Amino acid sequence: MRKRARIIYNPSSGREALKNDLVDILAVFEQAGYETSAYATTPKPNSAKDEANRAAKEGFELIVAAGGDGTINEVVNGLAGLKKRPKMAIIPAGTTNDFARALHIPREDPLAAAKIVLKKQTINMDIGMAGDNYFINIAGGGLLTELTYDVPSNLKSIFGYLAYLVKGAELLPQMKSIEMDLKYDGGEYKGKASMFLLALTNSIGGFEQIVPDASLDDGKFTMIIVKTSNLAEMLHLMVLVLTGGKHVDDPRIIYKKTNKLVAKPVNSKMMINLDGEYGGDAPMKFIDLPRHIEMFANVDDMPNSLLTTETPDMIEAERKFVEKVKGLPDELPETKKKAE
Numbered sequence: 001m002r003k004r005a006r007i008i009y010n011p012s013s014g015r016e017a018l019k020n021d022l023v024d025i026l027a028v029f030e031q032a033g034y035e036t037s038a039y040a041t042t043p044k045p046n047s048a049k050d051e052a053n054r055a056a057k058e059g060f061e062l063i064v065a066a067g068g069d070g071t072i073n074e075v076v077n078g079l080a081g082l083k084k085r086p087k088m089a090i091i092p093a094g095t096t097n098d099f100a101r102a103l104h105i106p107r108e109d110p111l112a113a114a115k116i117v118l119k120k121q122t123i124n125m126d127i128g129m130a131g132d133n134y135f136i137n138i139a140g141g142g143l144l145t146e147l148t149y150d151v152p153s154n155l156k157s158i159f160g161y162l163a164y165l166v167k168g169a170e171l172l173p174q175m176k177s178i179e180m181d182l183k184y185d186g187g188e189y190k191g192k193a194s195m196f197l198l199a200l201t202n203s204i205g206g207f208e209q210i211v212p213d214a215s216l217d218d219g220k221f222t223m224i225i226v227k228t229s230n231l232a233e234m235l236h237l238m239v240l241v242l243t244g245g246k247h248v249d250d251p252r253i254i255y256k257k258t259n260k261l262v263a264k265p266v267n268s269k270m271m272i273n274l275d276g277e278y279g280g281d282a283p284m285k286f287i288d289l290p291r292h293i294e295m296f297a298n299v300d301d302m303p304n305s306l307l308t309t310e311t312p313d314m315i316e317a318e319r320k321f322v323e324k325v326k327g328l329p330d331e332l333p334e335t336k337k338k339a340e
């Protein structure tokens with residue numbers, strides 16, 4: 001019997017290109033040896049997740065997630081809890097496409113992304129588990145991570161994580177650190193922090209510098225705890241990120257590899273963000289499931305070292321941002337006071 005592939009695509013995500021190319025995309029997977037069918041997701045919550053789960057249980061050998069990061073996250077959530085998990089491929093069609101960036105899959109041309117399957121190269125990717133949910137790219141908690149919900153998606157497309165940070169900087173005067181208890185492999189942080197992040201890939205909102213040494217299959221998250229919420233200090237850290245990852249050694253940051261994290265707020269509420277979406281409230285336990293899903297990737301093009309793959313508009317966005325930050329005074333006593 002021929003192997004079967006199910007393409008789960010979001011007809012509403014990103015550009016029309018996905019729909020226009022669908023017939024050719026189906027042909028690529030047929031050429032790769034799969035009897036292939038397609039399923040269009042609906043606005044109903046979890047439609048991609050439920051279909052991925054159903055197809056996997058029916059014995060499909062390959063599930064292709066075609067859409068934005070939200071669709072990919074849902075498909076992973078449909079598969080990660082199963083004992084027998086099919087292979088996955090992704091065709092990015094969203095705005096930020098963080099995950100495709102990490103796997104070096106073309107982000108502008110869905111047909112080219114589909115053709116990665118013809119190279120027959122896969123990697124066994126780590127997946128994050130957070131309570132009952134799964135994530136593939138990043139989890140976070142704390143006041144700053146809550147801001148992602150406010151970043152309009154047209155801004156996301158140009159600035160990615162930068163938008164998140166700029167928005168954060170704008171809102172910082174209203175912000176404060178919260179008291180957290182974070183237990184990780186071999187250590188614990190008890191104290192004030194503005195946020196923590198757990199990264200599985202090195203691509204967060206288009207910025208590979210934030211987690212310069214993330215590995216996709218080492219069974220460990222890269223954990224970043226940002227202790228300060230002081231406006232001037234946050235801006236300084238952003239500049240360190242933009243100028244090549246020097247933030248990792250900064251004393252206001254804890255930067256560690258860990259397989260687990262138990263995150264608890266002390267006397268306050270802490271929302272958890274999973275792959276850019278609200279994922280429940282802490283206390284929450286996070287575990288890195290090592291080499292959990294076999295994923296088609298452009299392995300030839302994935303660098304051993306972690307070189308950035310910036311597009312011209314990202315470089316321009318970075319340049320503008322650094323200019324903006326440079327123009328600000330070092331100390332902003334009014335806002336600083338409120339931020340503390």
Ligand SMILES: Nc1ncnc2c1ncn2[C@@H]1O[C@H](COP(=O)(O)OP(=O)(O)OP(=O)(O)O)[C@@H](O)[C@H]1O
Binds near residue numbers: 043044070071153
């Ligand atoms: N047929 C549909 N019509 C409208 N919305 C849909 C449909 N199918 C799925 N959705 C919604 O699309 C959202 C997921 O979007 P997805 O992440 O795939 O693309 P995107 O939003 O364009 O990408 P990005 O997050 O990168 O901007 C979910 O909220 C889901 O409910």
